[in-house]
Amino acid sequence: MAKETKPVEKKAxxxxxxxxKAAAPKAAAPKKAVAPKEAAPKKAxxxxxxxxxxxxxxxxxxxxxxxxPNHVARIAELAKTKFYDGVPFHxxxxxxxxxxxxxxxxxxxxxxxxxxxxxxxxxxxxxxxSMARSQNPDSGDSQFFICFDNARFLDRQYTVWGQVVEGxxxxxxxxxxxxxxxxxxxxxxxxxxx
Numbered sequence: 001m002a003k004e005t006k007p008v009e010k011k012a013x014x015x016x017x018x019x020x021k022a023a024a025p026k027a028a029a030p031k032k033a034v035a036p037k038e039a040a041p042k043k044a045x046x047x048x049x050x051x052x053x054x055x056x057x058x059x060x061x062x063x064x065x066x067x068x069p070n071h072v073a074r075i076a077e078l079a080k081t082k083f084y085d086g087v088p089f090h091x092x093x094x095x096x097x098x099x100x101x102x103x104x105x106x107x108x109x110x111x112x113x114x115x116x117x118x119x120x121x122x123x124x125x126x127x128x129x130s131m132a133r134s135q136n137p138d139s140g141d142s143q144f145f146i147c148f149d150n151a152r153f154l155d156r157q158y159t160v161w162g163q164v165v166e167g168x169x170x171x172x173x174x175x176x177x178x179x180x181x182x183x184x185x186x187x188x189x190x191x192x193x194x
Contacts, residue, residue: 046193048072050079050162054089055184057170059146060194061129061162068118068161071131071140075161076191078111078142084189092176092183096151099132100186101143105179110141115159122160124151127171129162146171 050061065072078084083103090107091099102109117137124130128147131140140159148171164171174184 048076049165049192049194050075051190051192052084052167053187053189054170054174055187056173058167059164059170060166061146062165062194063162064122064160067120067122068131068159070115071118071159071161074113074115075142075144079189079191082189083111083142084186086185086187088180088183088185089174090180090183091145091178092174092180093178094176095149097145097147098171098174099143099145101132101141105183107143107179110143113141114138115140118159118161119156120160121156124154124158124160126150127164127168128160129164130154131159131161133158148172 048063048065050063052059052061063072063076084101087100087103088105089098089100090102090105099107115131115138117133117140119137122128124147126147126149128151129144130147132143132145133139137157144161146164175182177183
């Protein structure tokens, strides 16, 4: 089978422009002093992390805005306003998860700002941070939990927003209970680039 080819167009010969005589050079104007440009502010490098100083030690959680941008933004906002400081781990079930984020410590409190669910395909495995909610999928607020172990039965039903990257051994030390007597707490929460 012959290869199909496209016809080639012939280009018309370009007309030559008439040659002009060069003008005499003008005297150069004195150069004005130019102020140095201010350096544009450099964008901070790194990824935002939620850093929890707890009664059992430091826990560093890498935010996952690729999974749940609205939840990450809200948790970061709450941390920056010191909402989580002093909040207890009020529900801690061995082999399952440690839940926090309710300043009342009853499991019924929150910030008063409900979030639309951002369910995603990320698996609920050890170290995953996910949003607590009621029966209503769009009821996540400020409460979240950290998985001690695989909890895949929660997949696609709760919003995963982060992953513990440092201090999971400290999460393992959090006092168990439902409710917890004399619970461990988040001493301070902050957002850092790492």
